[in-house]
Amino acid sequence: MEMNLGLSERVETLRDRVAEIICKDIMPMEDEYHAEVAQGDRWTFTDRQMEIMNALKNKVRAEGLWNFWLTGSDKGFGLTTVEYAYMAEELGKSPLAAEVFNCSAPDTGNMEVFERYGTEEMKARWLAPLLAGRIRSAYVMTEPDVASSDATNLSLTCVRDGDEYILNGEKWWASGAGDPRCAVYIVMVKTGGDDAPKHKRHSMIVVDAATPGIEKLRPMEIYGHDDAPHGHFHIRFTNVRVPAENLLLGEERGFEIAQGRLGPGRIHHCMRAIGQAEAALELMCKRSLSRTAFGKKSGASWC
Numbered sequence: 001m002e003m004n005l006g007l008s009e010r011v012e013t014l015r016d017r018v019a020e021i022i023c024k025d026i027m028p029m030e031d032e033y034h035a036e037v038a039q040g041d042r043w044t045f046t047d048r049q050m051e052i053m054n055a056l057k058n059k060v061r062a063e064g065l066w067n068f069w070l071t072g073s074d075k076g077f078g079l080t081t082v083e084y085a086y087m088a089e090e091l092g093k094s095p096l097a098a099e100v101f102n103c104s105a106p107d108t109g110n111m112e113v114f115e116r117y118g119t120e121e122m123k124a125r126w127l128a129p130l131l132a133g134r135i136r137s138a139y140v141m142t143e144p145d146v147a148s149s150d151a152t153n154l155s156l157t158c159v160r161d162g163d164e165y166i167l168n169g170e171k172w173w174a175s176g177a178g179d180p181r182c183a184v185y186i187v188m189v190k191t192g193g194d195d196a197p198k199h200k201r202h203s204m205i206v207v208d209a210a211t212p213g214i215e216k217l218r219p220m221e222i223y224g225h226d227d228a229p230h231g232h233f234h235i236r237f238t239n240v241r242v243p244a245e246n247l248l249l250g251e252e253r254g255f256e257i258a259q260g261r262l263g264p265g266r267i268h269h270c271m272r273a274i275g276q277a278e279a280a281l282e283l284m285c286k287r288s289l290s291r292t293a294f295g296k297k298s299g300a301s302w303c
Protein backbone atom coordinates (compact mmCIF):
# COMPACT_ATOMS: atom_id res chain seq x y z
CA MET A 1 0.00 0.00 0.00
CA GLU A 2 1.31 3.44 -0.91
CA MET A 3 1.77 5.69 2.12
CA ASN A 4 0.87 9.35 1.81
CA LEU A 5 3.43 11.39 3.74
CA GLY A 6 2.22 14.78 2.50
CA LEU A 7 0.10 17.40 4.26
CA SER A 8 -3.64 17.32 3.66
CA GLU A 9 -5.48 20.66 3.67
CA ARG A 10 -7.03 19.85 7.05
CA VAL A 11 -3.65 19.06 8.63
CA GLU A 12 -1.97 22.07 7.02
CA THR A 13 -4.57 24.40 8.55
CA LEU A 14 -4.12 22.74 11.94
CA ARG A 15 -0.31 22.84 11.69
CA ASP A 16 -0.42 26.55 10.81
CA ARG A 17 -2.66 27.31 13.81
CA VAL A 18 -0.35 25.37 16.15
CA ALA A 19 2.68 27.23 14.73
CA GLU A 20 0.91 30.56 15.19
CA ILE A 21 0.08 29.85 18.86
CA ILE A 22 3.66 28.74 19.53
CA CYS A 23 5.06 31.88 17.94
CA LYS A 24 2.61 34.46 19.31
CA ASP A 25 1.55 33.05 22.69
CA ILE A 26 4.09 30.49 23.91
CA MET A 27 7.53 31.74 22.81
CA PRO A 28 7.04 35.22 24.34
CA MET A 29 6.54 33.55 27.77
CA GLU A 30 9.64 31.32 27.64
CA ASP A 31 12.16 33.72 29.24
CA GLU A 32 9.90 34.66 32.13
CA TYR A 33 8.94 31.01 32.73
CA HIS A 34 12.55 29.82 32.83
CA ALA A 35 13.75 32.76 34.95
CA GLU A 36 11.33 31.55 37.65
CA VAL A 37 13.31 28.29 38.06
CA ALA A 38 16.00 30.22 39.92
CA GLN A 39 13.47 31.62 42.46
CA GLY A 40 13.81 29.32 45.49
CA ASP A 41 13.60 25.50 45.39
CA ARG A 42 14.53 24.32 41.88
CA TRP A 43 12.27 21.25 42.24
CA THR A 44 8.98 23.05 42.70
CA PHE A 45 7.06 25.31 40.36
CA THR A 46 6.51 28.91 41.41
CA ASP A 47 2.98 30.32 41.36
CA ARG A 48 3.91 32.42 38.35
CA GLN A 49 5.17 29.38 36.42
CA MET A 50 1.93 27.51 37.08
CA GLU A 51 -0.05 30.60 36.13
CA ILE A 52 1.79 30.89 32.79
CA MET A 53 1.53 27.18 31.99
CA ASN A 54 -2.12 26.81 33.02
CA ALA A 55 -3.18 29.92 31.09
CA LEU A 56 -1.52 28.57 27.95
CA LYS A 57 -3.05 25.11 28.47
CA ASN A 58 -6.51 26.60 29.00
CA LYS A 59 -6.19 28.65 25.85
CA VAL A 60 -5.30 25.72 23.55
CA ARG A 61 -7.80 23.40 25.24
CA ALA A 62 -10.58 25.90 24.64
CA GLU A 63 -9.78 25.54 20.93
CA GLY A 64 -9.75 21.73 21.24
CA LEU A 65 -6.00 21.59 20.44
CA TRP A 66 -5.10 18.84 22.89
CA ASN A 67 -3.62 15.31 22.93
CA PHE A 68 -2.66 15.31 19.24
CA TRP A 69 -0.29 12.37 19.86
CA LEU A 70 -2.98 9.80 20.68
CA THR A 71 -3.64 8.07 17.38
CA GLY A 72 -6.09 5.25 16.69
CA SER A 73 -8.21 6.03 19.79
CA ASP A 74 -11.49 7.84 20.30
CA LYS A 75 -9.89 9.66 23.26
CA GLY A 76 -7.34 11.34 20.97
CA PHE A 77 -7.55 14.22 18.51
CA GLY A 78 -8.00 11.97 15.48
CA LEU A 79 -4.66 12.33 13.69
CA THR A 80 -2.58 9.54 12.17
CA THR A 81 1.06 9.14 13.26
CA VAL A 82 2.21 10.77 9.98
CA GLU A 83 -0.16 13.71 10.53
CA TYR A 84 0.97 14.10 14.13
CA ALA A 85 4.60 14.18 12.96
CA TYR A 86 3.97 17.66 11.48
CA MET A 87 2.60 18.88 14.82
CA ALA A 88 5.56 17.39 16.71
CA GLU A 89 7.96 19.29 14.43
CA GLU A 90 6.29 22.57 15.48
CA LEU A 91 6.18 21.53 19.16
CA GLY A 92 9.95 20.99 19.11
CA LYS A 93 10.51 24.69 18.41
CA SER A 94 9.70 25.79 21.96
CA PRO A 95 10.66 24.01 25.21
CA LEU A 96 7.19 24.78 26.62
CA ALA A 97 5.03 23.85 23.66
CA ALA A 98 4.74 20.08 24.05
CA GLU A 99 3.39 20.38 27.58
CA VAL A 100 1.01 23.20 26.64
CA PHE A 101 -0.72 20.90 24.10
CA ASN A 102 -0.45 17.86 26.47
CA CYS A 103 1.92 16.17 24.05
CA SER A 104 5.12 15.90 26.10
CA ALA A 105 7.45 13.00 26.77
CA PRO A 106 7.54 10.82 28.74
CA ASP A 107 3.80 11.20 29.41
CA THR A 108 2.77 10.48 25.83
CA GLY A 109 4.52 7.10 25.77
CA ASN A 110 3.26 6.28 29.25
CA MET A 111 -0.31 7.21 28.36
CA GLU A 112 0.03 5.02 25.29
CA VAL A 113 1.02 2.11 27.56
CA PHE A 114 -1.97 2.70 29.86
CA GLU A 115 -4.30 3.08 26.89
CA ARG A 116 -3.10 -0.06 25.07
CA TYR A 117 -2.08 -2.38 27.92
CA GLY A 118 -3.60 -1.01 31.15
CA THR A 119 -6.54 -2.39 33.12
CA GLU A 120 -9.74 -0.36 33.49
CA GLU A 121 -8.67 0.53 37.03
CA MET A 122 -5.27 1.84 35.81
CA LYS A 123 -7.02 3.87 33.15
CA ALA A 124 -9.31 5.50 35.69
CA ARG A 125 -6.56 6.15 38.23
CA TRP A 126 -3.65 7.20 35.96
CA LEU A 127 -4.68 7.60 32.33
CA ALA A 128 -7.62 9.94 32.93
CA PRO A 129 -5.62 12.56 34.91
CA LEU A 130 -2.70 12.27 32.48
CA LEU A 131 -4.97 12.85 29.49
CA ALA A 132 -6.41 15.87 31.32
CA GLY A 133 -2.89 17.19 32.02
CA ARG A 134 -3.45 17.16 35.80
CA ILE A 135 -0.53 14.86 36.73
CA ARG A 136 2.80 13.89 35.15
CA SER A 137 4.64 10.56 34.97
CA ALA A 138 8.08 8.99 34.44
CA TYR A 139 9.36 6.02 32.45
CA VAL A 140 11.96 4.28 34.58
CA MET A 141 14.17 1.88 32.66
CA THR A 142 17.87 2.84 32.43
CA GLU A 143 20.22 1.58 35.18
CA PRO A 144 23.61 2.81 36.41
CA ASP A 145 25.19 -0.64 36.73
CA VAL A 146 24.49 -2.08 33.27
CA ALA A 147 24.79 -0.94 29.64
CA SER A 148 21.14 -0.05 29.24
CA SER A 149 21.22 0.62 25.49
CA ASP A 150 20.82 -3.17 25.47
CA ALA A 151 17.74 -3.41 27.70
CA THR A 152 18.11 -7.17 28.07
CA ASN A 153 20.82 -6.26 30.64
CA LEU A 154 18.36 -4.58 33.03
CA SER A 155 18.63 -6.01 36.50
CA LEU A 156 16.26 -4.25 38.97
CA THR A 157 14.63 -7.19 40.70
CA CYS A 158 10.90 -7.71 41.11
CA VAL A 159 9.98 -10.71 43.24
CA ARG A 160 6.47 -11.92 43.95
CA ASP A 161 5.47 -12.06 47.63
CA GLY A 162 1.79 -12.98 48.10
CA ASP A 163 -0.37 -10.21 46.65
CA GLU A 164 2.59 -7.94 46.08
CA TYR A 165 5.85 -7.61 44.17
CA ILE A 166 9.00 -6.36 45.93
CA LEU A 167 11.34 -4.15 43.91
CA ASN A 168 15.05 -3.66 44.64
CA GLY A 169 17.70 -1.86 42.60
CA GLU A 170 18.68 1.46 41.07
CA LYS A 171 17.60 3.39 37.99
CA TRP A 172 18.81 6.68 36.51
CA TRP A 173 17.94 9.23 33.86
CA ALA A 174 14.24 9.00 34.78
CA SER A 175 12.96 12.08 32.97
CA GLY A 176 10.24 14.05 34.70
CA ALA A 177 10.73 12.42 38.10
CA GLY A 178 11.72 15.82 39.55
CA ASP A 179 8.36 17.35 38.70
CA PRO A 180 6.26 17.70 41.88
CA ARG A 181 3.22 16.67 39.80
CA CYS A 182 4.92 13.36 38.80
CA ALA A 183 2.59 10.84 40.43
CA VAL A 184 3.34 7.55 38.70
CA TYR A 185 6.25 5.56 37.28
CA ILE A 186 6.22 2.79 34.70
CA VAL A 187 9.23 0.65 35.66
CA MET A 188 11.02 -1.99 33.59
CA VAL A 189 11.95 -4.82 35.98
CA LYS A 190 13.47 -8.27 35.89
CA THR A 191 11.03 -11.01 36.90
CA GLY A 192 12.36 -14.01 34.93
CA GLY A 193 15.44 -16.17 35.36
CA ASP A 194 18.57 -16.18 33.19
CA ASP A 195 17.59 -19.55 31.75
CA ALA A 196 14.65 -17.96 29.86
CA PRO A 197 15.16 -16.44 26.36
CA LYS A 198 16.66 -12.97 26.89
CA HIS A 199 13.60 -11.04 25.67
CA LYS A 200 11.37 -13.05 28.04
CA ARG A 201 12.93 -12.10 31.37
CA HIS A 202 11.54 -8.59 31.92
CA SER A 203 8.22 -7.04 32.85
CA MET A 204 6.73 -3.58 33.26
CA ILE A 205 5.04 -2.54 36.44
CA VAL A 206 3.11 0.58 37.44
CA VAL A 207 4.44 2.16 40.63
CA ASP A 208 2.84 4.98 42.59
CA ALA A 209 5.66 7.56 42.92
CA ALA A 210 4.82 8.02 46.62
CA THR A 211 5.42 4.34 47.54
CA PRO A 212 7.69 3.88 50.60
CA GLY A 213 11.22 2.71 49.73
CA ILE A 214 11.64 5.01 46.72
CA GLU A 215 14.50 7.50 47.12
CA LYS A 216 15.32 10.18 44.59
CA LEU A 217 19.10 10.28 44.97
CA ARG A 218 20.07 13.16 42.63
CA PRO A 219 19.19 14.94 39.44
CA MET A 220 21.44 13.93 36.53
CA GLU A 221 23.07 16.76 34.58
CA ILE A 222 23.73 17.25 30.89
CA TYR A 223 26.56 19.73 30.24
CA GLY A 224 25.84 21.19 33.69
CA HIS A 225 22.07 21.52 33.22
CA ASP A 226 19.69 19.71 35.57
CA ASP A 227 16.56 20.59 33.55
CA ALA A 228 14.74 21.56 36.79
CA PRO A 229 12.03 21.15 37.81
CA HIS A 230 11.38 18.39 35.22
CA GLY A 231 14.71 16.66 35.92
CA HIS A 232 16.27 13.33 34.96
CA PHE A 233 16.66 11.43 38.22
CA HIS A 234 18.80 8.75 39.78
CA ILE A 235 16.38 6.70 41.91
CA ARG A 236 16.92 3.89 44.41
CA PHE A 237 14.27 1.23 45.11
CA THR A 238 14.65 -0.53 48.46
CA ASN A 239 12.03 -3.20 49.23
CA VAL A 240 9.39 -1.23 47.38
CA ARG A 241 6.11 -3.15 47.71
CA VAL A 242 3.73 -2.87 44.77
CA PRO A 243 0.29 -4.53 44.44
CA ALA A 244 0.54 -7.57 42.13
CA GLU A 245 -2.26 -6.24 39.90
CA ASN A 246 0.03 -3.34 38.89
CA LEU A 247 2.07 -5.64 36.64
CA LEU A 248 1.23 -4.73 33.05
CA LEU A 249 -0.03 -7.42 30.67
CA GLY A 250 1.71 -10.32 32.47
CA GLU A 251 5.12 -11.45 33.66
CA GLU A 252 7.97 -11.42 31.13
CA ARG A 253 6.00 -9.38 28.59
CA GLY A 254 8.05 -6.19 29.14
CA PHE A 255 9.69 -6.18 25.71
CA GLU A 256 6.36 -6.64 23.99
CA ILE A 257 5.14 -3.46 25.70
CA ALA A 258 8.43 -1.63 25.08
CA GLN A 259 8.06 -2.14 21.34
CA GLY A 260 4.47 -0.89 21.41
CA ARG A 261 5.59 2.17 23.39
CA LEU A 262 8.65 3.01 21.34
CA GLY A 263 7.17 2.65 17.85
CA PRO A 264 5.29 5.96 17.79
CA GLY A 265 7.51 7.47 20.55
CA ARG A 266 10.61 7.38 18.32
CA ILE A 267 8.79 9.33 15.60
CA HIS A 268 7.56 11.90 18.13
CA HIS A 269 11.10 12.41 19.48
CA CYS A 270 12.70 12.63 16.05
CA MET A 271 10.18 15.15 14.75
CA ARG A 272 10.52 17.34 17.85
CA ALA A 273 14.32 17.17 17.45
CA ILE A 274 13.97 18.29 13.80
CA GLY A 275 11.79 21.22 14.93
CA GLN A 276 14.35 22.12 17.60
CA ALA A 277 17.16 22.05 15.01
CA GLU A 278 15.14 24.27 12.66
CA ALA A 279 14.55 26.76 15.48
CA ALA A 280 18.29 26.75 16.30
CA LEU A 281 19.18 27.38 12.65
CA GLU A 282 16.73 30.26 12.49
CA LEU A 283 18.19 31.83 15.63
CA MET A 284 21.69 31.48 14.18
CA CYS A 285 20.65 33.18 10.94
CA LYS A 286 18.97 36.03 12.81
CA ARG A 287 22.01 36.56 15.00
CA SER A 288 24.43 36.50 12.10
CA LEU A 289 22.33 39.17 10.37
CA SER A 290 22.42 41.34 13.50
CA ARG A 291 26.24 41.43 13.63
CA THR A 292 28.48 43.63 11.53
CA ALA A 293 32.14 42.79 11.03
CA PHE A 294 34.64 44.31 8.60
CA GLY A 295 31.97 46.58 7.18
CA LYS A 296 29.33 44.00 6.38
CA LYS A 297 26.76 41.76 8.07
CA SER A 298 28.52 38.58 9.13
CA GLY A 299 25.71 36.36 7.83
CA ALA A 300 25.15 38.30 4.61
CA SER A 301 27.26 36.03 2.48
CA TRP A 302 25.58 32.76 3.39
CA CYS A 303 22.17 33.35 4.95
Ligand SMILES: Cc1cc2nc3c(=O)[nH]c(=O)nc-3n(C[C@H](O)[C@H](O)[C@H](O)COP(=O)(O)OP(=O)(O)OC[C@H]3O[C@@H](n4cnc5c(N)ncnc54)[C@H](O)[C@@H]3O)c2cc1C
Nearest residue numbers: 106139140141142146147148149150172173174175222232
Ligand atom coordinates in the same frame (compact mmCIF):
# COMPACT_ATOMS: atom_id res chain seq x y z
C1 LIG B 1 18.32 13.62 28.63
C2 LIG B 1 18.13 12.15 28.82
C3 LIG B 1 16.88 11.69 29.17
C4 LIG B 1 16.66 10.33 29.38
N1 LIG B 1 15.43 9.90 29.79
C5 LIG B 1 15.26 8.62 30.14
C6 LIG B 1 14.03 8.18 30.72
O1 LIG B 1 13.08 8.97 30.88
N2 LIG B 1 13.92 6.90 31.13
C7 LIG B 1 14.94 6.02 30.98
O2 LIG B 1 14.78 4.87 31.36
N3 LIG B 1 16.11 6.38 30.41
C8 LIG B 1 16.30 7.65 30.00
N4 LIG B 1 17.51 8.06 29.46
C9 LIG B 1 18.59 7.09 29.35
C10 LIG B 1 18.87 6.63 27.93
O3 LIG B 1 17.76 5.93 27.42
C11 LIG B 1 20.14 5.77 28.01
O4 LIG B 1 21.20 6.64 28.35
C12 LIG B 1 20.42 5.06 26.74
O5 LIG B 1 19.48 4.04 26.54
C13 LIG B 1 21.84 4.45 26.71
O6 LIG B 1 22.04 3.61 27.80
P1 LIG B 1 23.33 3.79 28.73
O7 LIG B 1 23.38 5.21 29.21
O8 LIG B 1 23.31 2.71 29.76
O9 LIG B 1 24.57 3.63 27.76
P2 LIG B 1 25.38 2.33 27.43
O10 LIG B 1 24.47 1.20 27.12
O11 LIG B 1 26.41 2.11 28.50
O12 LIG B 1 26.10 2.78 26.11
C14 LIG B 1 27.14 3.78 26.09
C15 LIG B 1 27.53 4.05 24.65
O13 LIG B 1 28.08 2.87 24.06
C16 LIG B 1 27.35 2.51 22.89
N5 LIG B 1 27.30 1.05 22.86
C17 LIG B 1 26.79 0.25 23.82
N6 LIG B 1 26.94 -1.03 23.46
C18 LIG B 1 27.56 -1.03 22.27
C19 LIG B 1 27.99 -2.05 21.38
N7 LIG B 1 27.83 -3.34 21.67
N8 LIG B 1 28.58 -1.69 20.23
C20 LIG B 1 28.77 -0.39 19.93
N9 LIG B 1 28.38 0.62 20.73
C21 LIG B 1 27.79 0.30 21.88
C22 LIG B 1 26.01 3.13 23.04
O14 LIG B 1 25.39 3.39 21.79
C23 LIG B 1 26.36 4.43 23.75
O15 LIG B 1 26.79 5.40 22.85
C24 LIG B 1 17.75 9.41 29.21
C25 LIG B 1 18.99 9.87 28.83
C26 LIG B 1 19.20 11.23 28.64
C27 LIG B 1 20.57 11.72 28.26
